[in-house]
Amino acid sequence: MNKLKTIYICSNCGVTSPRWLGKCPSCEAWNSYVEEVVAKEEKSSKRSSWKELAASSTQILSTSLEEIQVSQADRIQTGDSELDRALGGGLVKGSVTLLAGQPGIGKSTLLLQMALTVNTGKVLYVSGEESEEQIKLRADRIQKQKSNCYLYSENRILNILAEAARLKPGLLIVDSVQTLASDDLESAPGTISQIRECCHQLIRFAKESETPVFLIGHINKEGDIAGPKLLEHMVDTVLQFEGDKLYAYRMLRTLKNRFGSTDEMSLYEMQSTGLRPITNPSELLLSQHEEKLSGSAIAATIEGQRPLLIETQALVGAAVYSTPQRVANGFDTRRMSMLLAVLEKRCGFFFGQQDVFLNLAGGIRINDPALDLAVVASLISSLEDNALHRQICFAGEIGLSGEIRSVSKIEQRVAEAARLGFKAICISKYNLKGWDPEKYKIKIVPLATVNELYEKVFAK
Ligand code: TYD
Ligand code: MG
Numbered sequence: 001m002n003k004l005k006t007i008y009i010c011s012n013c014g015v016t017s018p019r020w021l022g023k024c025p026s027c028e029a030w031n032s033y034v035e036e037v038v039a040k041e042e043k044s045s046k047r048s049s050w051k052e053l054a055a056s057s058t059q060i061l062s063t064s065l066e067e068i069q070v071s072q073a074d075r076i077q078t079g080d081s082e083l084d085r086a087l088g089g090g091l092v093k094g095s096v097t098l099l100a101g102q103p104g105i106g107k108s109t110l111l112l113q114m115a116l117t118v119n120t121g122k123v124l125y126v127s128g129e130e131s132e133e134q135i136k137l138r139a140d141r142i143q144k145q146k147s148n149c150y151l152y153s154e155n156r157i158l159n160i161l162a163e164a165a166r167l168k169p170g171l172l173i174v175d176s177v178q179t180l181a182s183d184d185l186e187s188a189p190g191t192i193s194q195i196r197e198c199c200h201q202l203i204r205f206a207k208e209s210e211t212p213v214f215l216i217g218h219i220n221k222e223g224d225i226a227g228p229k230l231l232e233h234m235v236d237t238v239l240q241f242e243g244d245k246l247y248a249y250r251m252l253r254t255l256k257n258r259f260g261s262t263d264e265m266s267l268y269e270m271q272s273t274g275l276r277p278i279t280n281p282s283e284l285l286l287s288q289h290e291e292k293l294s295g296s297a298i299a300a301t302i303e304g305q306r307p308l309l310i311e312t313q314a315l316v317g318a319a320v321y322s323t324p325q326r327v328a329n330g331f332d333t334r335r336m337s338m339l340l341a342v343l344e345k346r347c348g349f350f351f352g353q354q355d356v357f358l359n360l361a362g363g364i365r366i367n368d369p370a371l372d373l374a375v376v377a378s379l380i381s382s383l384e385d386n387a388l389h390r391q392i393c394f395a396g397e398i399g400l401s402g403e404i405r406s407v408s409k410i411e412q413r414v415a416e417a418a419r420l421g422f423k424a425i426c427i428s429k430y431n432l433k434g435w436d437p438e439k440y441k442i443k444i445v446p447l448a449t450v451n452e453l454y455e456k457v458f459a460k
Pocket of ligand 1: 101102103104105106107108109110138141142270271272273274275
């Protein structure tokens with residue numbers, strides 16, 4: 001029988017050592033050594049060379065691409081259209097999905113909801129964090145009717161896999177990978193080696209039994225999935241659940257998907273009875289007030305595959321301290337500084353002695369360069385205390401010389417703005433090619449530079 005032995009590996013450069021080291025002598029990284037279990041090879045087994053192996057049998061083991069039959073990768077519907085969309089159309093048999101997010105964001109709630117609605121025989125929900133009664137209380141709160149869900153409070157991987165083999169569930173959910181432990185390792189649950197070993201075993205189980213497996217993973221302070229990148233490499237799909245805890249909105253992003261697109265985003269609202277999918281986000285994210293307020297501009301953004309109209313708000317005021325404050329929520333602070341520099345240098349607006357605060361409605365974070373134009377419009381609007389018309393929206397990227405650049409999927413943005421009843425949309429003049437602006441019941445305002453934005457939109 002093979003004997004188990006532990007070695008230590010530098011997770012940065014891969015050098016091994018029989019002892020744990022604080023600093024890697026090879027790559028000089030600190031605190032990078034992790035424990036690893038290796039099975040000692042039996043000395044007696046004689047290795048044969050590839051020439052001998054090839055001579056012993058002439059049978060070809062590889063298969064030509066044409067001969068491979070693909071069974072229609074039938075998707076299992078989760079009963080939650082937003083989750084299905086994030087997964088690329090539903091769950092795939094034998095796939096392993098990691099749901100990552102900060103503690104308290106709603107990961108357990110989302111997956112318990114799925115466990116109660118998914119359309120696949122029995123579901124085994126394993127929790128190493130909560131007792132069965134606690135999960136039951138949560139399930140009562142969510143109030144979903146149909147249920148074929150089995151709860152198991154356990155963190156030893158051996159027991160979990162044994163239970164899964166006995167129950168033969170159509171879906172296995174493990175909450176969370178950081179609590180899992182394998183008896184073969186000495187290290188505590190949550191360490192890299194434990195996470196890696198337990199995930200390996202779960203992935204093997206998923207592939208062999210064709211059971212889809214969902215893993216919950218916590219995110220550490222730096223924003224990485226605790227038990228780092230290696231976990232993301234191992235699984236098929238990585239979903240990230242994020243949002244500002246002060247707001248009820250939660251975003252589910254697809255970071256990696258072997259069975260679908262990666263730029264999907266789904267929105268949820270946390271209510272007292274669980275998470276409610278938001279199917280029409282734009283209408284919700286636009287503020288309800290009727291009056292014109294300075295410092296507010298609407299951006300026509302695209303998040304994933306879908307257009308999203310969102311309000312940007314800026315507040316510019318005389319700085320109280322000698323160093324003016326620059327604060328942005330939901331928008332990159334460095335990008336905001338760059339836009340302020342462009343406004344100063346190219347357009348003659350002076351923000352030097354002004355505090356600048358910028359906010360995206362709903363505590364939502366969006367990475368779309370097309371936000372630039374709305375951000376600049378809201379900054380100018382607040383600086384000059386000049387309110388924009390409520391029925392106008394913006395989509396354009398700003399370059400360093402103050403030029404307005406074209407953005408992707410312009411037609412979708414224009415269509416969404418028209419659908420929501422906006423009267424005009426400001427876009428880059430280079431964005432007019434390849435589609436018919438006449439098709440939409442909205443005025444298109446083509447702009448070349450930020451100066452032109454000021455002349456056409458602000459100047460009376
Ligand atoms: P939870 O799913 O436990 O978060 P995670 O597993 O990511 O740590 O959810 C945590 C928060 O959600 C908790 O603060 C309470 C809140 N919540 C609601 O507001 N409504 C609900 O119906 C439920 C179940 C939870
Ligand atoms: Mg939880």
